[in-house]
Amino acid sequence: MDQREQLSSIVFSDTIAVPHPAMPMSRVPKIAIGIIPNGVRWSDEHPNIQLVFLLSPSYRSNKGLTETTQAIVKFTENTEEQGRLVASRNFSEFRHNFLLMMKGGKYI
Numbered sequence: 001m002d003q004r005e006q007l008s009s010i011v012f013s014d015t016i017a018v019p020h021p022a023m024p025m026s027r028v029p030k031i032a033i034g035i036i037p038n039g040v041r042w043s044d045e046h047p048n049i050q051l052v053f054l055l056s057p058s059y060r061s062n063k064g065l066t067e068t069t070q071a072i073v074k075f076t077e078n079t080e081e082q083g084r085l086v087a088s089r090n091f092s093e094f095r096h097n098f099l100l101m102m103k104g105g106k107y108i
Contacts, residue, residue: 013076015050015086017042018069024059031055031068035094037086050086071102 010019032054039048053072057065075081081101088094 011042011046011049012072013082014046015039015048015079015082016053016072016076017046017049017051018053018055018072020055020057024057024062026056026058027060029056029058029062029065031065033091033094035086035088035091051082067102071098075101 011017034052034054036050036052039050040052041047042049053068055065055069075085085094085097085101088097
């Protein structure tokens, strides 16, 4: 991931970081999500990251990963949606709302 960060920033906004390796590392794509309501100091320039989307692309097929990445990029422009997701009571609610956001639906 350090190599990837040297190519370009993995911080997408003041509150969102999307770390991922420079080269695919697994057979299937994987995503881990960190929700940090009080924020974490990512760097001096980004002291309040609240959402971390850790992506691990596949060297075989990345079905669904492109759509997810596009949704994250779109999501970085909407602080209201970011706030709703950070305020999720649990991961099930976060997942539900994130998938609705991807499809243009309404939140619970």
